[in-house]
Amino acid sequence: MREDQTRSVSALPSVSEARLESVLGTAVDGIVVMDDRARILLFNKACETLFGYTAEEVRGRNVKVLMPSEYAEAHDGYLNNYLETGEKRIIGIGREVRGMHRDGTEFPIELSVGEAATPEGRQFIGIIRDLRQRKAVERRLAEAQAQLVSVTRISALDEMGAAIAHELNQPLTAIMLYLQAAKRKVGDDNRDGKLVEIVDKGVREAERASQIIQRMRRFVEKRDPERRSVNVARLVGECLELVTMGTDCRDIEIVNDVHDSLPDIAVDPVQIQQILINLIRNALDAVRQAPVKRVGLTAAVSGEDMLIRITDSGGGVPPEVVPTLFRAFSGAKKGGLGLGLTISRSIAQNHGGDLAVEPNGGEGGAAFVLRLPVDTPERADQAAAPPGRKGPTA
DSSP, X not given: OHHHHHHHHHHSOOHXXXXXXXXXXXXXXEEEEEETTOBEEEEOHHHHHHHSOOHHHHTTSBXXXXXXXXXXXXXXXXXXXHHHHOOOSSBTTOEEEEEEOTTSOEEEEEEEEEEEEETTEXXXXXXXXXXXXXXXXXXXXXXXXXXXXXXXXXXXXXXXXXXXXXXXXXXXHHHHHHHHHHHHHHHHHTOOHHXXXXXXXXXXXXXXXXXXXXXXXXXXXXXXXXXXXXXXHHHHHHHHHHHHHTSOOTTSEEEEEOOTTSOOEEEXXXXXXXXXXXXXXXXXXXXXXXXXXXXXXXXXXXXXXXXXXXXXXSOOOOTTTGGGTTSTTOOOOTTOOSOHHHHHHHHHHHTTOEEEEESSOTTSSOEEEEEEEBOOHHHHHHHHSOTTOOSOOO
């Protein structure tokens, strides 16, 4: 009986062994031990998770099995050089390297290596920390910082645009006054009817330029939202004029089929212009490389809503992109922030409407449908009501 008890007690691990097993089993970081011939002696649970091997599969194998080829080819040379010269490349220093999973996937790790003298010879203990999550966070932070810089730049450009519009409006007003004075002078002299016609055209063009600058100024200036009744055809026409003014659209057919007879909509015109200008510009960009270059705009009433539809003959929206199309920073448009459609949908929803996409619209490409409320007396009362009130109640 005493002999069996002695045998049972001797089979139990010592306190030191139990502590070591506990540390190895619960450590968050990977721990691997190798001998002076680079053979793996110990491989803890965290390493099994990191690299996809079990401890039994790698025990006795060269540690190169855990490394990409460029590290593996040089590893034995580094180890032999250290054993012969004592020159340290990573031992006692630590650095960021890459590990290789069993399936061949490479991933970033932070590796720290220590050395221990044992009765069985030199052994090296590597502590491995998975850097994938940290790298992902750093990448997202870098992207957010770059986007913030771009947004700041855009904000500065908006302010500069408002200032430029203000400055240009003064000389344009002076030009119109001079032209009008010249027209009166020529008319009084009654010498040349053709000259009167030319001066009259100059006055009209100066007035048109002044109107465009005023629209640009209203579009970029900071102001509180202001909803009112707006004519759909006039709003769409102004947006087209603003977009095409600085864009080469000579080889693109733009079909504006929005009729003046449609009922008004109850919106903040500047905010809705922001949506329409973004959608029209996207449509123009989508057809530039297409065989057929056509952009269409239509509007129709559906119940209590106005549906404004912008179609293009481009390549459409890939099905896999549709679920994330209106998500912030997800746009794949080169040079863009990935915020335009997100902000546009938010504005539409704040107006009680929405913005949706049909991946294959009527023109063969994509179709974006902007839904907005038609103006009614009830909505006019709500728009005019002070903050905190929703108009008359039943």
